[in-house]
Amino acid sequence: MFDVEPIIADHKDVIHDVVFDYYGRRMATCSSDQTVKIWDEDDHGKFNVTSSWKAHSGSIWRVTWANPEFGQVIATCSFDRTASVWEEVLGEKVSNSNAYTRRWVRRTTLVDSRTSVTDLEFAPKYLGLLLATASADGIIRIYEAPDIMNLSQWPVQHDIANKLSLSCLSWNTSTYMVPQLLAAGSDEAATPTGKVFLFAYYENARKCVKMETVNDITDPVTDVAFAPNAGRTFHMLAVASKDLYIVNIRGVTDSTGNAKLELQTLKFSEHNCPVWRVCWNMLATMLISTGDDGCVRIWRMNYARQWKCAAVLKAEGGGPTYEPTPPTPTMATTASATAKFYKKGSIGNQVPWH
Amino acid sequence: MPDEDAEPATVSIRICLEGHANALALNKDHNQIAVAGRSLLKVYAIDNYEFTEVGNMRGKNQNLSYSSNDVAWSTLDSNILATAATNGVVSVWDLSKFGKQKQLHVYNEHERTAHTVTFHTSEPILISGSQDGTIKCFDFRTDKSVNTFFSNSESVRDLKFSPHSQNMFSAVSENGTVQIWDLRKIDKCMVQFTAHSGPIYTCDWHPTRNWLATGSRDKQIKVWNMDARASLEYTIHTIAVVGRVKWRPERTYHIASCALSLSPNLDFVAEDTTNELRVHECFIGCAKELLLSGQKLADLCERNAEVSKKYGKHNATTLWNFIKLFYGSNHFEPPFEHRSSFSNQKNPLNARRALQTASEELGQDLNGDEAPHENVADSEDADDLGGVGQQQPPPTSSVILSETQIISEITFDNFELLRNGFIYVGPADVTKALAFPDTALHHDVQAARPQLDLKVSDHEKSPPPHVPSILKVSHIPPIRMWEPHQFVADALMLQNDVGDVQTALTVLIALGDARNLLPLEDRIIEHWFHTYVDQLQRYELWNEACAVINRAWMRSVRQLNQASTVMHTNCGECGRPLGGNVGWYCDKCRSMQSAKCCVCGLIVRGFYAWCQGCSHGGHIEHLQQYFAKHAKCPKCGHLCAYS
Numbered sequence: 001m002f003d004v005e006p007i008i009a010d011h012k013d014v015i016h017d018v019v020f021d022y023y024g025r026r027m028a029t030c031s032s033d034q035t036v037k038i039w040d041e042d043d044h045g046k047f048n049v050t051s052s053w054k055a056h057s058g059s060i061w062r063v064t065w066a067n068p069e070f071g072q073v074i075a076t077c078s079f080d081r082t083a084s085v086w087e088e089v090l091g092e093k094v095s096n097s098n099a100y101t102r103r104w105v106r107r108t109t110l111v112d113s114r115t116s117v118t119d120l121e122f123a124p125k126y127l128g129l130l131l132a133t134a135s136a137d138g139i140i141r142i143y144e145a146p147d148i149m150n151l152s153q154w155p156v157q158h159d160i161a162n163k164l165s166l167s168c169l170s171w172n173t174s175t176y177m178v179p180q181l182l183a184a185g186s187d188e189a190a191t192p193t194g195k196v197f198l199f200a201y202y203e204n205a206r207k208c209v210k211m212e213t214v215n216d217i218t219d220p221v222t223d224v225a226f227a228p229n230a231g232r233t234f235h236m237l238a239v240a241s242k243d244l245y246i247v248n249i250r251g252v253t254d255s256t257g258n259a260k261l262e263l264q265t266l267k268f269s270e271h272n273c274p275v276w277r278v279c280w281n282m283l284a285t286m287l288i289s290t291g292d293d294g295c296v297r298i299w300r301m302n303y304a305r306q307w308k309c310a311a312v313l314k315a316e317g318g319g320p321t322y323e324p325t326p327p328t329p330t331m332a333t334t335a336s337a338t339a340k341f342y343k344k345g346s347i348g349n350q351v352p353w354h
Numbered sequence: 355m356p357d358e359d360a361e362p363a364t365v366s367i368r369i370c371l372e373g374h375a376n377a378l379a380l381n382k383d384h385n386q387i388a389v390a391g392r393s394l395l396k397v398y399a400i401d402n403y404e405f406t407e408v409g410n411m412r413g414k415n416q417n418l419s420y421s422s423n424d425v426a427w428s429t430l431d432s433n434i435l436a437t438a439a440t441n442g443v444v445s446v447w448d449l450s451k452f453g454k455q456k457q458l459h460v461y462n463e464h465e466r467t468a469h470t471v472t473f474h475t476s477e478p479i480l481i482s483g484s485q486d487g488t489i490k491c492f493d494f495r496t497d498k499s500v501n502t503f504f505s506n507s508e509s510v511r512d513l514k515f516s517p518h519s520q521n522m523f524s525a526v527s528e529n530g531t532v533q534i535w536d537l538r539k540i541d542k543c544m545v546q547f548t549a550h551s552g553p554i555y556t557c558d559w560h561p562t563r564n565w566l567a568t569g570s571r572d573k574q575i576k577v578w579n580m581d582a583r584a585s586l587e588y589t590i591h592t593i594a595v596v597g598r599v600k601w602r603p604e605r606t607y608h609i610a611s612c613a614l615s616l617s618p619n620l621d622f623v624a625e626d627t628t629n630e631l632r633v634h635e636c637f638i639g640c641a642k643e644l645l646l647s648g649q650k651l652a653d654l655c656e657r658n659a660e661v662s663k664k665y666g667k668h669n670a671t672t673l674w675n676f677i678k679l680f681y682g683s684n685h686f687e688p689p690f691e692h693r694s695s696f697s698n699q700k701n702p703l704n705a706r707r708a709l710q711t712a713s714e715e716l717g718q719d720l721n722g723d724e725a726p727h728e729n730v731a732d733s734e735d736a737d738d739l740g741g742v743g744q745q746q747p748p749p750t751s752s753v754i755l756s757e758t759q760i761i762s763e764i765t766f767d768n769f770e771l772l773r774n775g776f777i778y779v780g781p782a783d784v785t786k787a788l789a790f791p792d793t794a795l796h797h798d799v800q801a802a803r804p805q806l807d808l809k810v811s812d813h814e815k816s817p818p819p820h821v822p823s824i825l826k827v828s829h830i831p832p833i834r835m836w837e838p839h840q841f842v843a844d845a846l847m848l849q850n851d852v853g854d855v856q857t858a859l860t861v862l863i864a865l866g867d868a869r870n871l872l873p874l875e876d877r878i879i880e881h882w883f884h885t886y887v888d889q890l891q892r893y894e895l896w897n898e899a900c901a902v903i904n905r906a907w908m909r910s911v912r913q914l915n916q917a918s919t920v921m922h923t924n925c926g927e928c929g930r931p932l933g934g935n936v937g938w939y940c941d942k943c944r945s946m947q948s949a950k951c952c953v954c955g956l957i958v959r960g961f962y963a964w965c966q967g968c969s970h971g972g973h974i975e976h977l978q979q980y981f982a983k984h985a986k987c988p989k990c991g992h993l994c995a996y997s
Contacts, residue, residue: 023894176881231855231885233847233878282892283637285853301852303669 004313007047011035013059021065021072024282028074030060036076036086038104051088051104056080061118067125070148074104075131077117083110083133087151107151112141112159118166124173127180127203130157134166134184140199142208158208160199164188167222170237174229177251179259182208183237185221195221196239196247198261216265217241223277230284240275244268244289244297246307270297270309286310369398369405379427379435390422390437397435397449409449411456424470426480434458434494436480438468444482446494461492463499470512472523479537481523483510489525491537501540505533512556518564526554526568532584547584549576556598558609567609569596575611604668634893636665640856641890641898646863646905652682654864662857670857673845677861680838681868843872850882859886863905876908883911924969926952926989952989953980968992 009015013032020027027039027047036055039047058080066073072088085108091101110117115136123130129145131154139161143154167187172180179200186195196214201207219242227236239245248264271291279288287299287307296313373394380387386408388397397409421440428434435447442464447456466485473480479500481491489503489510507527516522521537522544530552534545550570557568565587566578575590594613602608643661645654655678662670846858859882862869883906890899903915923932925940926948932940938949949957951972964971970989971977980988987994 023892174881175884176877229885229888230853231850231858231878231882232853233881283853283889303848303852305848305851 007039009037010049011037016060017062019063019065022068026065026072028063028065030055030063030076032059034058034060034078036060036063036074036104038074038088051102053104055084055086055106056082058116061116062120064121066122066129069125070129073107073122073129073151075120075122077120077133079116081111081113081116081135083113083117083120083131084108085110085131085145085151085154108154110141110143110154112156113137113139115165119168121169121171123171123180123201124175126175127201132169132171132182134169136165136167138162138165138186140166140169140182140184140208142201157206158201160208160210162186162197162210164191164193164195167220168224170224170226172226172235172237174226174232174235176229176233177235179211181211181226181235181249183224183226185224185239185241187220187222189220192218194218195241196224196237198249200259212261212263214239214247214263214265216263216267217245217247219243222275225278225280227280227284227287228282232284236284238278238280238287238289240278240289242274244271244275244278244291244299246287266307268299268307268309271295367400367404371396374421376422377424379425381427381432382429383432386432388425388427388435390425392421395422395425395437395447411447423468426471426473428473428478428480428494429475430473430478434473436471436473436482436494438471438482438484440467442466442468442484442486444468444471444480444490444492446480446492459492459494459497461490461497461499463490464488466509469510472513472515474515474537475517476520481513481515483513483525485509487527489513489535501537503535503540503543505543507531507533509553511554514557514559514566516559517561518559524557524559524566526557528553530554530570532557532566532568532578534580545580545584549578549584550574555596558599558601560601560606561603563606567599567601569599569611571595575599575609577609606666636667637856637889638893638895639665640667640860641893641895644856644860646860646901647866650682651864651866651868652678655682658860658864667854667857670849670854673849673857673861676845677842677865680842681865839871840873843874846872846874855882855885855889858882859902863902880908880910883908887911887914923948923964926964926969926971929969951976952987953977965992965994967994970994 009029009031011029011031011033012035015029015031018027018029025041027041029037029039034054034056035052037049038051040050041047055076056078058078060076060078063074063076066075073085075083075085077083084106086104087107088102088104091103110131110133113133113135117133117135120131120133123132123142129148129151131143131145133141133143135141139159141156142158144157145151145154147153162184164186165188166184169182169184171182179202182199182201184197184199186197188195194213194215194217196217197210198212198214200209200211202209217239221239221241223238223240225238227238233250235249237247237249239247245268246266248266250262250264252260252262254260271289271293273292275289275291277290280286281288285300289297289299291297294314297309298311298313299307300310301307371389371391371394373391375389375391375394377391378387378389384400386397386399387405388395393412395411396407397411398405399408422437423440424438426436428436433449435449437445437447439445442462444461444464445457446459446461448458449456451458461482464482464484464486468482468484471480471482478494479491480494481489483489483505485508487505487507487509489505490499491501491503492498493500503525505525505527507529509528510525511528512526514524516524516534523535523537525533525535525543526549527533530548530550532545532547532549532554533543535543549568550572552571554568554570557566559566560577564580566580566584567575568578569575573592573595575592575596576586577588577590578584579587590609590611592611592613597612599609599611602610640661643664644658647654649657655674659671659674659678662668662674842861846861849855849861850858859879862872862874862879862882865872883902887899887902890896890902900915903911906912923938924930925932925938925943927940927943927945930940930942932938932948939946940948946957948969951958952970953972953976956973958971958973961974962971963974963977965987968987968990970987970992981994985993
């Protein structure tokens, strides 16, 4: 089922982040070796490095793509306390072909943070070219490029200070509910308080305020991800912490006419170890989580509106290791034949199935 | 999860048996189950939420002390059962008889334990496999075996007739071999191969593909493609010895297995998620193939149901079929004259008309119904019908009846789909879990059925002359109309919640004017449009996105197509902007020079390509040819850098 194809990234140190662009045709990786690599898919579906450059003077934590409407733009954030915005420009024509050389040019460096910038993400496109960053001193900064043709100007629009250091953030891309939501998580281990915060961004009023804290999650949070806009009337936020959480967020209006959030936190302990990263597929029908156990888990919602782990992919030590295939006595077996079925669940005598 | 009990997707029903159950078998209608085991042979009817015993073949007067290893239900006659016993006896039972007569035949031919018995799908023939290594074929109209097949192995553990070939059956044995036999060829098997390193306990043919699954003591389930010569398709590693395997109906890649072990907690459903995880192909395929309009709704539904089925979206298939049933009839298609006056939420008249229409379509005879209409003409009761009941006495009872008919019709058509749940019996070492494809439909339909409580009382108002005197109906409580609209809306919301906005929105578009009946907020629908268009564009399906936008009935969505469509052109002669003029006519030069192709000099009709830098252009194919050899503009020598 999973034709796992290892890609030799040739980064000299730990890879911290890998992100696809809007169409899934390009990929960006960043690493502790202070470089960023851009990968392009060729006609055979293989990804090849088309650009690689030293982007920061510290470990690069995250990389994020802007909507292609704004051109080929990425942003990176680093331990060196800065975040940078990069744009791809076409150079001169390569002789005897129609292709051009491509170069990534640093358009700006955002130096407002006094500590490591831990995460950043471009806002959904209808808000304009907007970039939110989270830093270890607990400040969320929202930058905006007022002129999308000139990416060197990124004035800070908002900065929101928090008591806890922040490790991750995610924009909600759904247009269904105003205000626009921004979630952030903290990896602070010392305090037993809620670690996921929800902020409301009001485009017209140009303000950004904290709306809610998810009090059910008190363990350090390493990643948050809003599900892509999939027509639902509620929003789903996946949280990677000591366990995997999915927070269903519903916008309601209380009797005084104020917008309020109704939260429902679901906990999944199948990883049995800290969860590192969470990621949704484009249609928001699948959630992928990775954990300390070396497993990638795929979650799906069934028709009873419950999330179930649909598959586990073990990838330890470089390549995928499935359970070894015992040699079949008479028949030749294909290598992938063993990996096709997964235990879906078990039916106990005492426990009703649903 | 908090709402776990709110919507049971599957139902577990349980019963405690007095003996050890070794095997069970469902009859062909899936409403009765036979359980066989150590001094146990019973038949239960499967009711909504419980088992009811309907037959016990180990009564006092049938003092047969042996225990059964296997039980099978004839596919021809729903009263015929066969069992294979540990002492080698194969018995055929007739449920329609009484007492000792129930035991139709006792074939005492196997020398050792009979492990398995199975019926032919169309002939009155059964075959049994035994520890003595033989397979015997019986005709249950006679009392002797017809044929004996010698498997040349120590023990035949399981036999299954192939659903793909009339006379073919598979036999698996304890030495790990699989044999394929032809009923007519008793001297030698057709195919033989070694499948497992340990004894094979079970096999099952895939209902649609030519696959055979085998389960063995080596804790593996293997799926063999039997097309030419057997080749291994999949291997599933399980945690225990495999006792039984069973393919899930309607799902290509689902197989259930149970463990052969004394620990009761080991059965599980293994599932291949290949099909479900192939969402990209599914999404793109559906986006391209689902029809949005252009045909009659019934045809649209039928076709889209097929497309959904092709991509493995069984719930979507059911939904399309449902839409076809309720909205597909002609009576529903013209826009309702009351649409504006009645709010789209509560409209019992339309709802009832829908039911009647649908029931007429289903061939329900409404005239044969005796329920007296006068009973309902009570003004109090008719109030909730919006006063319409006064002018036109509603045939209430027939509505109920026809509705049940609809339900039974759906149930019949999609029986496999609607039977929802695991049938689970016994603490035994061999249990089968039979799963049917999930659908929430059945429960919703059940829940939506109005209950007709007939109150019996002595003081009736006006007894209609033809009502029998014993049962006097004085008051029928107001009957809640069952309208499909809320239900369909809920189904669409569910579809959407599981991430399938594609189906939800396509249904809505296909419904045409009938969509106004659904109690869905415009805000949600608008949100769905934006989402789906966004998804299509991410998959670079521009044409499909455009088709969806064009069919939108909301301004904000239709405007998506009109953004950034202005093109600025300049005159190729004088360089002045041509904005506001007709075509390529230049006001200043008073010429149509710019409309001509700068390569061939003719006026361009169709695609016109031009350089934004020098405003010269022409036929796109001419320019392509020209710029393949040159880099500069054919007219002015500008470096156009055409690529």
